[in-house]
Amino acid sequence: MRTPITRVSITPIAFPDPPLLNSAGLHQPWALRSIVEVTAADGSVGLGESYGDAPHLELLGKVAPVLDGLDVFDLTGLRTRAAAAIGAADTPDRHGLTGPSSAAKTLARVVSPFEVALLDLQGQATGRPVWALLGGLVRDRVPFSGYLFYKWAAHPGAEPDDYGEALDPAGLVEQARRMVARYGFRSLKLKGGVLPPDDEIAAVEALREAFPEHPLRLDPNCAWTVETSVRVAEKTAGLLEYLEDPTPGLAGMAEVAAAVPMPLATNMCVVELGDLPEAVRRDSVQVVLADHHYWGGLTGSATLAAVCRTWGIGLSMHSNSHLGISLAAMVHLGAATPNLTYDADTHTPWQLGADVVTEPLSFVDGAVAVPHGPGLGVTLDRDALARMHADYLACGLRERDDTSYLRQFRPGFEKLRPRW
Structure with missing residues (x-):
């Protein structure tokens, strides 16, 4: 009917x-x-x-x-x-x-x-x-990674948030401690590409010392040349679970992948299924970050997962600023995806309690229990x-523009890829 x-x-x-x-x-x-x-x-x-x-x-x-x-x-x-x-x-x-x-x-x-x-x-x-509509349950809990950022204490003229400033290794370690204490994350990811590479290497080293058992990831969003990427990878050998999008393009990523000890991950150079043949041929990436928001939904992401499984490519999930409906969708996708081999990203800690669902899904020991009710299991x-x-x-905002906003405070700032 x-x-x-x-x-x-x-x-x-x-x-x-x-x-x-x-x-x-x-x-x-x-x-x-x-x-x-x-x-x-x-x-x-x-x-x-x-x-x-x-x-x-x-x-x-x-x-x-x-x-x-x-x-x-x-x-x-x-x-x-x-x-x-x-x-x-x-x-x-x-x-x-x-x-x-x-x-x-x-x-x-x-x-x-x-x-x-x-x-x-x-x-x-x-x-x-x-x-159940995506193929059935393969895990009862979907693990997520704590997402660390270099950040200011507050927007100019505003009050500081609970996480405060993090512009050096000590600030990032304190941010991570707060996030792990609240959400129980078992792995950590740093959004890099902000400070000179040596400073970010120092941050990874400090995080490893503070969290010796947590898998660590670093994502500079294509801020480095091939040469810089290789140098950073050599300095962080044994410290990183994977290095995400260190340099632009499949060709550049392939050069880095051939020379470094850890897997390379991406959500920037494999963005369509048509990108995968070249990525496989060049061995540019070993982990792809799915995101149902730009892979055509949950069924499109499930298709991506199946193709990655065919070629032995690891799978994680990318995150942008999101609320509880998106988190629920991610959890259902993770629950039904056998080869989700890495903890998923989430911005939930950075929404500072804001949500649009009546009973937000909760994190326990870094994971979200899979809902078993009909549909997504959340109510608006x-x-x-x-x-x-x-x-x-x-x-008054109608379009996200990180570059123009930073230029208000650093007039000479330019978005460069690569920068270093």
Whole structure:
């Protein structure tokens, strides 16, 4: 029996974001997201979460009206209608931390929140959790990694957040201690590409001394040349679980991979399935970070996982600023993905308690227990949604731009890849 869609709504929201540094610049005071609600004829509502930048919102708005009457089980129809609605649109992000854009990647980003919402509806209709729709349970708990950032104590003119300043090894170690104490993370990742490489090597060494049993990762977002990447890898041999996107491009990554002792990971040079043949031929990467937000949803990410399994490539999950709907989707994907061989990334600690679901999933010993109720297993907090929408209207931001924001305080700053 068909279960047609009767209504789709998209609500742009904003929530406070700490002053986190990366190779592109500095996080602005507000993170932008969008909440998708898809209502079916039986009154059930499926939830999705996505980016909140104005160009992306415009494309989501083009897709929403063409989904009227679509069966919630028709994921092929979703992609077909979405492709017709947005045409050859290409809306790259301004920060460039997720690799090159294309019309295909734009379509994948646009389809994702609707696909998650439809899977949520399918689960509610069948009384099954989303992980069951993705192939079944392979783990009861999905482990995540603590995500460390160089950061200022506060945005200029604002009060410091609970994590305070972290601009040197001691500050990062203290940040990690707070995060591990609160969430129990069993592995740690540092967002690098911010300070000169020797300073970041010192940070890794300090983290290893403070956390001798925690796997460590370093992600400079293509801030280094091949030569610098090799030098850093040699200095951190035996310290890192993997080195993520040290240098731009599949060719550059292959040069580094041939010369270093640890695996290389990426979410910037393998961003479509079409990138994998060259990556395999060159042996450019040994770990790919999936992200359902830009791989076309949960089924697209499951396809990526299957291809990686075929070629013996490790798998983790990338994270951007996100709330509880996205976390739930990540947990269901992780629950059903046999070859999720590395702890997933999460920005949850950096949302500082903000969420849009009534009962956020919780971290215990660095992992989230897999929900067993129908669908995603989370419920929208409509009061929080209204507050965050009001913050969106008031904050004045309509597109994330880390580079321009940092230039307000460092006028000569340029986004360079590579920088060192």
